[in-house]
């Protein structure tokens with residue numbers, strides 16, 4: 001039986017190679033998403049119990065609704081006012097925590113054909129009305 | 142055995158190297174984050190389901206092949 | 221006492237005993253009671269989520285308290301006490317020593333868990349089991365949150381005392397004729413997890429004090445307005461609790477190593493590889509904690525490092541699976557309840573492990589983090605693998621504890637309800653997470669797919685509930701009325717069973 005132990009090492013080799021492949025794919029994908037493209041519009045996002053406030057570059061503020069334009073690249077600068085929240089637009093895979101005392105950034109390119117309404121929600125537990133801490137994303141042409 | 146193994150290792154190393162180099166020099170443009178994430182997710186799921194089928198399949202095979210009753214039956218037939 | 225009915229003893233004799241099997245019995249009974257209580261809370265949660273809007277729980281506040289107590293109970297009052305219970309029964313037997321190294325300390329560690337549990341269950345905190353500040357320091361209502369902090373503090377100290385006792389028992393009291401490399405892999409699993417406990421837990425106990433002084437307002441460790449940082453808590457917390465998830469898992473792996481060779485009637489395929497995997501994991505397990513924090517705004521480099529640390533721990537789990545399957549291969553497997561639960565556990569282990577790899581694959585965390593996917597992942601692990609192997613092992617120890625045999629037929633009913641239920645609930649949770657449903661929510665978007673998936677999960681939970689009802693009925697009935705077991709080889713597998721005379725200390 002002792003000599004059969006070699007099979008275990010072959011198997012471990014296969015598992016390790018598979019994981020290296022997973023790691024490389026993940027690293028590459030993350031790298032593409034990490035650097036913010038040059039031409040972007042910055043939106044300041046603030047989460048607090050239990051609603052979202054958005055501020056456009058021209059100083060215009062919106063509460064509970066966010067209007068964006070299709071085909072543009074947006075960078076969100078996100079913070080929390082009281083406790084930790086998480087800014088999440090499921091449809092565009094946008095997700096990052098809104099932490100008091102910190103500004104986290106994440107960017108997204110809204111595709112040309114994405115005109116419509118989408119859900120914005122809080123994805124980090126933040127107390128009583130966490131389940132209902134939602135906002136509306138309206139993408140215009 | 143050792144020779145086979147080293148060939149296997151070499152093949153894996155080459156694949157990993159090439160795909161990494163390819164990635165680093167790939168064209169950079171403004172990516173669609175949702176498309177990228179879901180594309181990666183489906184790739185991972187394909188791998189997971191293939192590996193899962195092998196692992197779970199082997200386990201089910203073992204369960205049926207080596208259960209007490211089957212082993213006894215086989216022993217009786219060969220006797 | 222219901223259990224040990226074959227030779228009844230007055231209750232106080234067990235309660236005030238320091239003998240390892242008595243303390244073990246107390247640990248096991250406590251853990252099973254809390255498994256049932258925690259399970260009842262889980263069924264309440266699932267019932268509430270059966271339909272959008274209010275189903276049975278009138279408001280979100282109560283809901284938040286219920287899932288906090290559920291999570292805390294299952295981790296600290298079911299999994300950990302069960303490990304201590306089985307460890308207490310078996311470690312002295314397997315290292316051939318008369319008792320634990322420090323019997324009185326052992327009893328103290330158990331009795332500390334009792335006020336710890338009481339604080340959690342009397343307080344009903346709504347902080348979640350992770351108690352992230354600033355919510356837990358600035359907003360969570362007292363005295364519930366304070367009671368939770370003190371409860372966990374006491375449970376943490378109890379764990380540390382228990383770990384010291386196990387380490388000394390194994391390293392110092394082991395019979396001189398028994399070399400470490402011949403000791404059961406279950407003993408190895410207890411040894412490495414005890415060492416991990418000593419390395420990991422102090423960080424969290426310190427963080428708890430910081431939480432408390434922050435709550436009192438005398439410090440601002442986690443308050444940005446006073447120069448603190450809420451993220452610092454998450455590092456302290458996960459530095460303890462990522463290793464802790466392996467502390468939950470490895471004893472189950474050790475139990476599987478006890479059971480699989482016996483029920484396959486074959487020696488372990490590679491004892492050495494089991495030891496190597498344990499020891500390596502206990503070290504590498506400390507290099508992955510921030511995979512729980514990928515969405516907190518870590519830098520690209522930090523994320524990469526912790527992804528690599530997480531992936532590096534996966535081959536060890538894969539080695540165990542190989543070892544188990546290779547042990548079964550060519551054996552003559554007897555499918556009594558213990559073996560069924562172990563094999564069910566291995567099947568679900570792969571699923572949850574693959575889910576974990578997806579969690580750490582960096583860009584995918586945008587999709588999965590803090591959704592029901594993560595809830596599916598760790599329940600598949602903690603219910604599907606850890607609790608399954610634990611329940612299987614309890615069946616295996618049943619004759620040792622009670623001197624009686626359980627009903628195999630009922631155990632089979634338990635297994636199938638639990639297995640199908642578990643697969644159903646936690647698969648549905650993974651998928652509903654992909655549809656973006658956040659975790660820890662009392663209500664959800666009334667989208668037809670999300671509703672349907674939640675209902676599948678609830679039905680699965682009820683199936684588990686039926687299985688658990690059968691389980692508890694069986695445990696009570698058969699420890700009173702079960703057929704006396706053949707104590708040399710109760711399962712008819714041609715193995716020498718544990719020495720049951722250890723149960724009677726006084727002769």
Ligand code: HEM
Pocket residue numbers: 350465466468469511512530531534537572573574575576577579580585588589590594597598601602606
């Ligand atoms: C193959 C091995 C594993 C990998 C790669 C893995 C990976 C992960 C990752 C990356 C997360 C974070 C998910 C997120 O919040 O976005 C996670 C969460 C979790 N895992 Fe695992 N895991 C593994 C095994 C285990 C085991 C063995 C256990 C316990 C016995 C476990 C228990 C947990 C728990 C409790 C959480 C969630 C904690 C919470 O947020 O409440 N995992 N896992």
Ligand SMILES: [Cu+2]
Pocket residue numbers: 047048050084085086122123124125126130133
């Ligand atoms: Cu929130």
Ligand SMILES: [Cu+2]
Pocket residue numbers: 461462465508509511512
């Ligand atoms: Cu972890």
